[in-house]
Amino acid sequence: MFFSIMQNPMIFKTFELIVFQASFLNLVFIGKQGVGKGTYAQRLKTEFGIPQISTGDLLREEIKSGSELGKKLEAIMNSGSLVPDEIVIKMFEKRIQQGDAEKGFILDGFPRTENQAKTLDSLMKKTRKKIDLVLNFIAPDKVLLERLTGRRQCRQCGTIYHIKNVRPKIDGICDKCSGQLYQRDDDKEEAIRKRWGLYEKQTKPVLSFYKKQKKIVEIDASKEVSEIYPNIIKTLKSKKIIG
């Protein structure tokens, strides 16, 4: 049976087409911390049933597991440095092969280096898939800093507030559990600027890598979520990635 398919070019073509259609929405989100990639990924996930795979989540899961690797990662992240390429690549390789990523996925925070982008490309080829589009979210530093430095988290239950946008009923106190709100170290301006600096240096080659493949579109992320999400959908439609 298999040989007869191979010998008939028409049927083999159809077979190939079906394999390609099975991976219909493979997206990469690029953007500095604070542009809100996670929010839009969550919405796409709800609408299209494809998982959002973020470096942050994969790292947090590993740390939570208490493994040796997790402990190492925790130390690296606390120092504000970026996690080594080979660790990140291994984690993603494993993750995009899981069943829920069969029909597509949104990569958030990956690839972050040119090496990661190249590795991802060859990984995709191996499974007869491809990256459909790379969305580059852009917003001025001032807007992003206001979003990030205004965040406050509850020490007890972890709920996130914002001093301007999501204020608790009583300043500094959690609405849900009366716990104390605090500003996380990684939400302080100095830590943010340090990460941005590293991010920009590493991401530039990733952007030109995808520019060469003509896969990049820019999304204005300085607006409200209610405006940005429809823009994303419009873009995906105009590129004929979704119907």
Ligand SMILES: [Zn+2]
């Ligand atoms: Zn709380």
